[in-house]
Amino acid sequence: xxxxxxxxxxxxxxxxxxxxxxxxxxxxxxxxxxxxxxxxxxxxxxxxxxxxxxxxxxxxxxxxxxxxxxxxxxxxxxxxxxxxxxxxxxxxxxxxxxxxxxxxxxxxxxxxxxxxxxxxxxxxxxxxxxxxxxxxxxxxxxxxxxxxxxxxxxxxxx
Amino acid sequence: xxxxxxxxxxxxxxxxxxxxxxxxxxxxxxxxxxxxxxxxxxxxxxxxxxxxxxxxxxxxxxxxxxxxxxxxxxxxxxxxxxxxxxxxxxxxxxxxxxxxxxxxxxxxxxxxxxxxxxxxxxxxxxxxxxxxxxxxxxxxxxxxxxxxxxxxxxx
Numbered sequence: 001x002x003x004x005x006x007x008x009x010x011x012x013x014x015x016x017x018x019x020x021x022x023x024x025x026x027x028x029x030x031x032x033x034x035x036x037x038x039x040x041x042x043x044x045x046x047x048x049x050x051x052x053x054x055x056x057x058x059x060x061x062x063x064x065x066x067x068x069x070x071x072x073x074x075x076x077x078x079x080x081x082x083x084x085x086x087x088x089x090x091x092x093x094x095x096x097x098x099x100x101x102x103x104x105x106x107x108x109x110x111x112x113x114x115x116x117x118x119x120x121x122x123x124x125x126x127x128x129x130x131x132x133x134x135x136x137x138x139x140x141x142x143x144x145x146x147x148x149x150x151x152x153x154x155x156x157x158x
Numbered sequence: 159x160x161x162x163x164x165x166x167x168x169x170x171x172x173x174x175x176x177x178x179x180x181x182x183x184x185x186x187x188x189x190x191x192x193x194x195x196x197x198x199x200x201x202x203x204x205x206x207x208x209x210x211x212x213x214x215x216x217x218x219x220x221x222x223x224x225x226x227x228x229x230x231x232x233x234x235x236x237x238x239x240x241x242x243x244x245x246x247x248x249x250x251x252x253x254x255x256x257x258x259x260x261x262x263x264x265x266x267x268x269x270x271x272x273x274x275x276x277x278x279x280x281x282x283x284x285x286x287x288x289x290x291x292x293x294x295x296x297x298x299x300x301x302x303x304x305x306x307x308x309x310x311x312x313x
Binding site for chain 2: 005007017066152
């Protein structure tokens with residue numbers, strides 16, 4: 001008689017969301033107000049347990065924000081989203097992307113949704129890995145992170 | 159002859175999805191275009207039924223929608239909502255807003271959410287994806303693609 005352990009390719013899953021995870025959420029973590037001088041702001045942190053010595057970590061995130069500029073012709077407002085393995089600055093930058101929204105008008109402000117996807121390959125054996133999602137605005141008048149915020153990490157067996 | 163006992167550790171329990179056929183911009187699927195006229199209410203984009211096996215589980219939801227804003231000097235806001243149980247009266251588990259500006263503007267909106275379910279009174283749960291246009295002076299068309307999927311993951 002033999003015993004066989006059969007594992008899924010999906011080994012672990014970690015996630016973080018606002019509660020409720022909606023536009024203009026009442027979660028105390030939002031709104032996060034951004035200007036050109038507010039620097040890098042923390043959006044979410046998740047820690048994923050790891051089973052395998054080598055693994056692919058599938059990271060995804062969704063962030064809802066509003067451009068508060070009252071002038072439609074205002075230059076596009078840009079934001080850089082970053083995912084750090086570990087903490088910002090001391091960790092390793094594994095992903096970044098830049099997205100823009102343009103100003104609003106008398107009808108109201110512009111709302112946008114940004115979605116991120118990345119695969120991080122872990123080659124060094126460790127029991128868990130922490131990822132930090134941040135945002136930094138530049139060349140803007142005013143942007144508010146209003147929700148939703150979703151951040152997920154899935155360990156996939158290589 | 160050997161007997162083999164297989165012990166399975168499944169993390170991904172179910173995966174369901176819905177998409178247009180073909181799932182492309184300006185798809186010929188009869189479900190599109192969906193025309194969102196000014197001051198119109200929420201419209202159903204997709205529904206998926208996820209079997210629930212455990213008393214406590216998490217459902218990883220994601221969606222992608224392609225839109226076309228005919229003409230909009232003003233920002234035209236689209237509010238996407240995921241409801242659990244009923245497309246009108248169900249619990250709102252997720253919502254987000256995306257805008258198109260200028261005319262014409264093509265926009266692709268993608269988003270994810272994780273819904274945590276405890277002691278759900280049924281062996282399956284249906285998620286409804288809806289969209290409503292706000293502040294649009296002209297029509298906004300949902301032209302494809304539309305992708306909506308749900309993965310039940312064991313806690």
